[in-house]
Amino acid sequence: MAGSRSPTPEFSPLAVGVDLAPLPAYKAAATAGFDFDGHLAKPLRLHEDLTSGCGGQTWPAGMVLAKHMLRYHQKDLRESRILELGAGGGLVGLAVASGCELENPLYITDQLEMFSLMGHNIELNELQGRVKAAILNWGEALAQEIVDFQPDVILAADCVYFEPAFPLLMTTLSDLLSLCPSATIYFCFKKRRRADMQFLKKAQKAFDVAEVHDEDRPVFSRQGLFLYSFRSKTTNRTGSQIG
Numbered sequence: 001m002a003g004s005r006s007p008t009p010e011f012s013p014l015a016v017g018v019d020l021a022p023l024p025a026y027k028a029a030a031t032a033g034f035d036f037d038g039h040l041a042k043p044l045r046l047h048e049d050l051t052s053g054c055g056g057q058t059w060p061a062g063m064v065l066a067k068h069m070l071r072y073h074q075k076d077l078r079e080s081r082i083l084e085l086g087a088g089g090g091l092v093g094l095a096v097a098s099g100c101e102l103e104n105p106l107y108i109t110d111q112l113e114m115f116s117l118m119g120h121n122i123e124l125n126e127l128q129g130r131v132k133a134a135i136l137n138w139g140e141a142l143a144q145e146i147v148d149f150q151p152d153v154i155l156a157a158d159c160v161y162f163e164p165a166f167p168l169l170m171t172t173l174s175d176l177l178s179l180c181p182s183a184t185i186y187f188c189f190k191k192r193r194r195a196d197m198q199f200l201k202k203a204q205k206a207f208d209v210a211e212v213h214d215e216d217r218p219v220f221s222r223q224g225l226f227l228y229s230f231r232s233k234t235t236n237r238t239g240s241q242i243g
């Protein structure tokens with residue numbers, strides 16, 4: 001992939017500070033089915049395996065964002081160029097590719113450690129050709145393949161959980177909005193500590209941030225989950241906005 005601008009900090013779930021709310025309970029490696037409360041006629045099959053990293057199991061914001069996209073964006077993403085950041089095993093991107101009407105391939109991206117799990121889950125759901133796995137390290141220059149793809153819908157679920165990675169994530173979000181100023185980032189996260197809201201404050205300075213309507217919001221906000229859209233502040237967008 002393209003040259004590095006800053007090193008990616010290492011994350012060990014075991015190194016998490018004590019002020020964090022508990023991470024999702026540890027699960028043994030297994031394959032599970034997800035239909036997002038009936039929003040997918042054919043349940044998504046997802047292999048979860050924590051041996052390659054914390055993204056190897058599904059996180060709560062991923063469940064919220066996947067269900068939101070299936071419920072509200074089943075038909076309006078046909079021409080979108082969708083990319084997921086920090087996809088882990090690919091829960092959100094694979095759900096969108098399975099349940100939404102898309103004409104373009106969808107990228108699920110993460111660090112090298114998650115690459116084989118993403119590929120495995122693409123195959124489990126027979127989504128080869130419709131979903132591509134790619135390595136995208138936050139904070140690094142975007143690979144030419146992504147630059148050429150020009151994503152205009154970006155999905156990010158539970159990517160706010162490790163403070164040293166916040167500036168890297170901000171860089172990548174900014175790079176993506178510079179690359180495609182009409183893009184919308186769907187950003188769902190769970191507040192686990194005060195620093196998570198600092199990330200949001202930084203995002204509010206840099207982007208046009210709006211809370212996204214979802215009829216489940218009263219339920220998930222009680223669990224500390226937030227769903228926002230981030231858009232470019234500076235550019236006049238052409239075409240219709242979604243969300």
Ligand SMILES: C[S@@+](CC[C@H](N)C(=O)[O-])C[C@H]1O[C@@H](n2cnc3c(N)ncnc32)[C@H](O)[C@@H]1O
Pocket residue numbers: 008009011053054055056057058059060061062063085086087088089090091092109110111114136137138156157158159161165168
């Ligand atoms: C908490 S998991 C969320 C996984 C999935 N989105 C979900 O909601 O279930 C965060 C993901 O971000 C990825 N990640 C962390 N730091 C990253 C970085 N610097 N560059 C790219 N991905 C990163 C991790 O590998 C992990 O898969």
